[in-house]
Amino acid sequence: MRRIAVVGAGQAGLHLALGLRPQAPGSEPHSTRGAPEPYDVTLYAARTPREVRSGRVLSTQVMYGPALALERAAGLALWEDRAPRITSLGFAVADPSHSPGGGFTALLDEPAQSVDLRVKTAGWLELFEARGGRVEYGTVGPADLPGIAAAQDLTVVATGSGPLAEVFARDARHSPYDRPRRTLAACYVRGTRMPDGLGGPHVRVTPVAVDGTAAGEFFVLHALTLDGPCEIVLWEAVPGGPLDVWADRPGPDEVVKRTLELLRDRLPGEYALCRGMEPTDAGAALTGALTPVVRRPVAEVAPGTYVLGLGDAVVLNDPVSGQGSNSAARAAAHYLRAITGHGGEPFDRTWMLRTFAAHWEHARHVTAFTNLLLGPAPEHVRRILSAAARHPEVAHRYVNGFADPAGLAEWFMDADRADAYLAAAGAAVPADGG
Ligand SMILES: Cc1cc2nc3c(=O)[nH]c(=O)nc-3n(C[C@H](O)[C@H](O)[C@H](O)COP(=O)(O)OP(=O)(O)OC[C@H]3O[C@@H](n4cnc5c(N)ncnc54)[C@H](O)[C@@H]3O)c2cc1C
Numbered sequence: 001m002r003r004i005a006v007v008g009a010g011q012a013g014l015h016l017a018l019g020l021r022p023q024a025p026g027s028e029p030h031s032t033r034g035a036p037e038p039y040d041v042t043l044y045a046a047r048t049p050r051e052v053r054s055g056r057v058l059s060t061q062v063m064y065g066p067a068l069a070l071e072r073a074a075g076l077a078l079w080e081d082r083a084p085r086i087t088s089l090g091f092a093v094a095d096p097s098h099s100p101g102g103g104f105t106a107l108l109d110e111p112a113q114s115v116d117l118r119v120k121t122a123g124w125l126e127l128f129e130a131r132g133g134r135v136e137y138g139t140v141g142p143a144d145l146p147g148i149a150a151a152q153d154l155t156v157v158a159t160g161s162g163p164l165a166e167v168f169a170r171d172a173r174h175s176p177y178d179r180p181r182r183t184l185a186a187c188y189v190r191g192t193r194m195p196d197g198l199g200g201p202h203v204r205v206t207p208v209a210v211d212g213t214a215a216g217e218f219f220v221l222h223a224l225t226l227d228g229p230c231e232i233v234l235w236e237a238v239p240g241g242p243l244d245v246w247a248d249r250p251g252p253d254e255v256v257k258r259t260l261e262l263l264r265d266r267l268p269g270e271y272a273l274c275r276g277m278e279p280t281d282a283g284a285a286l287t288g289a290l291t292p293v294v295r296r297p298v299a300e301v302a303p304g305t306y307v308l309g310l311g312d313a314v315v316l317n318d319p320v321s322g323q324g325s326n327s328a329a330r331a332a333a334h335y336l337r338a339i340t341g342h343g344g345e346p347f348d349r350t351w352m353l354r355t356f357a358a359h360w361e362h363a364r365h366v367t368a369f370t371n372l373l374l375g376p377a378p379e380h381v382r383r384i385l386s387a388a389a390r391h392p393e394v395a396h397r398y399v400n401g402f403a404d405p406a407g408l409a410e411w412f413m414d415a416d417r418a419d420a421y422l423a424a425a426g427a428a429v430p431a432d433g434g
Contacts, residue, residue, distance in 0.1 A: 001040045004339070005148050005155040007140050009045035011061070011117065011325050012311030013158030014124040015332035017043045019074055020339070021133045039339075042134045044148070046159075049122035053226060056283035057188055058117040059325065060232050062086065062203060062221060064403035065110025067326040070333045078123055083224035084201035085111035089399040092206040093385055104388045105198065106399035112203070114223035114232065116188070117325075118283070142167050146302035154347035156335065157299075158310040158328075161290050165313040168295035174367060180289035181374040182216060182236040182318055185246040187255040188284040191276040192220060192231045195269075203322070208243060208266055214376065215241040217320060218267060220274070230280050233259055236320050239289070242266075246287040252279030255287070292318050292374070294367060297356035298349055308352040310335055315363050321370040322402065327363055334359045365406040368413060380415035387427040394427050 006017045020039040047055065063071075071077045090105035129135055140148070142164060149155040159165060195204070201222030208215045219234040233256075237243035243266075245258055256279055263271035279285065295314045298306050311328040338355040345351070372381070388395040401408045411421040422428045 001038045002154070002344070003040045003042075003152045005042045005044065005152045007044040007145075007148065007155065007157045007164070007307075008159035008162075008311075008313065009043055009047075009125050009128075009135070010058075010121055010158060010160050010311065010328070012160075012328035012332045013043065013156070014121055014128065015071070015074065015076065015329055016156060016158065016310065016335055017041055017133060018076060018124060018128055018131070019332065019336040021128065021131045022075065023131065040134075042136060042152075043125075043128060044136050044138070044140045045125060046137075046139050048137055049125045052122040052125070053118050054283065055118065057186065057225075057286045059286075060114060060186055060219070060221060060223070060234050060319065060322070061117050061120075061325045062112050062114045062223075062322045063325050063329065064112045065108065066404055067329040068110070068113060070329050074333070076124065078127075079115045079119065079224055080113065082228075083113040083115050084222040084229050086113060086201045086203060086222055087111050088198065088200070088202040089402060090195075090198065090202060090204040091385070091388075092204070093389060102389065104392075104395040105202070105204075106388075106392065106395040108403065109400055110403065112403070114221060116223060116225040119224065119226060140164060142301075145299075145307060146305055149301055149305045149307050154339065155307040156310050157307050157313050158332075160312040161316050162313075165295060165309065165316070167299040167301060167307070168297065168309045168314055169299070171294045171296050174294035174364070175292065176371060177292050177374075180239060180291050180318075182320060183239050183244045183246055183289045184234070184236060184287060184319065185250075185255055185259075186232060186234040186286045187252050187259065188223065188225050188230050188232050188280040189256060189274075189277040190230050190280055191278050192233075193273045193276070195273060206267055206270060210242050210266070213241070214238060215266075216243045218243075218263070218270060220270070225280050225284075227280070231277070233274065233277070234319075235259070235262070236318070249287045250285065252282065252285040255279075255285040290316060290318065292316055292367075292371065297360075298352045306349045306352060308335075308347075308355065314356070315360075315367060317367055317370040318374055320373050321366070321405070323366045323370060323405065327366050330362060331359050362406050365409055369401075369405040369408055372413065378415065380418040381412070383422065383429045384412060384418055386429050387422050387425075391425065391427040393425055394422070
């Protein structure tokens with residue numbers, strides 16, 4: 001039996017660990033190819049399900065159709081019937097001179113969903129244990145990894161943005177930033193109102209510019225939390241700017257209070273919709289910042305002993321594009337196929353590098369798109385957003401790009417391709433921008 005350790009029980013680690021133990025003990029073993037391949041899986045989890053549920057929120061975790069399909073195929077879509085079905089994405093445009101329409105909303109081809117990671121990871125952890133999976137509770141440190149890895153055929157590190165990821169060297173080629181590009185503040189709430197004309201659960205995004213300078217973005221979205229459906233508000237504040245008022249790490253009541261103050265001053269329309277909101281629970285708020293980074297996917301933790309990184313541990317993007325959970329699911333499903341397809345062959349460094357490289361073919365598009373959203377919008381992006389406000393086809397294509405950012409390379413990421421597309425769609429913007 002092949003021994004596999006998964007360090008980190010979050011979106012990616014649990015998806016992989018459950019894929020390696022898809023059945024309860026004694027039931028039919030699982031294999032994707034050829035003879036059934038049994039795995040002896042040990043999962044290292046920092047917190048018990050109870051601790052996770054009673055802790056603070058971790059993300060806003062909107063997942064789009066393709067990632068949800070992977071969870072469904074793996075039998076992991078346990079909250080699908082209860083989570084609000086997000087059917088549209090709406091964008092306001094910060095600088096009215098670039099968009100006479102003032103913004104746009106378009107339907108997603110497939111609904112998205114956001115299930116509180118506290119609900120999801122606690123539930124998946126219990127499922128893993130119910131299937132006879134072994135869980136070691138506690139925080140794994142760098143000094144623990146050689147011992148863990150020496151006892152396994154394969155060790156996968158999926159500890160998210162936590163410090164253990166530093167065992168993987170930063171890959172400067174794909175890591176343009178050395179500090180956070182946004183300060184984050186989120187709160188799970190109830191009591192917001194839907195805007196007129198938007199009948200169902202959605203995500204809406206409002207960029208904020210103050211005196212012509214980009215200050216960040218404000219998001220509202222629908223989700224499922226511990227005790228039912230809720231809304232989530234999220235600030236992505238440019239560090240040092242007027243929206244960056246979160247350094248003291250306030251709790252839920254204070255995040256709501258400051259959010260309403262900011263909205264009253266900066267976004268009166270959103271203030272009118274959000275003024276009745278209240279936090280869902282004592283752990284409903286999250287504040288912080290992260291530095292986007294891509295790391296080398298393989299670390300040598302002792303001479304000749306290697307571990308493979310998965311998810312945010314090796315590809316960490318700012319949440320502004322709402323892609324991390326989606327990428328984590330894709331990566332977990334891909335690693336699972338690579339493991340089960342490898343038969344009894346060794347999981348050596350070459351296999352690890354090859355496995356990550358195949359995932360990076362998709363993940364690189366996510367990183368490029370996210371980093372583009374973090375910087376000043378290039379002129380061709382302004383042209384696209386302006387066109388989207390007047391042409392539903394452009395709006396629809398952009399909105400659905402969030403479900404699979406790889407497709408954006410064909411028309412959004414590059415100025416020539418963007419202009420060719422806009423011309424072909426009859427949506428080219430006049431030279432004066434109007
Ligand atoms: C504010 C915010 C909003 C976001 N919004 C979205 C969104 O809308 N859509 C989207 O797709 N993504 C979003 N993301 C990103 C998404 O949450 C992450 O990309 C995703 O959770 C990554 O999955 P992961 O398994 O790699 O890491 P995580 O889900 O973070 O899991 C890591 C796990 O490892 C554990 N761990 C950490 N260190 C150790 C250790 N030393 N030993 C043992 N265990 C350890 C942690 O407790 C955790 O359980 C958002 C993130 C933030 C911060």
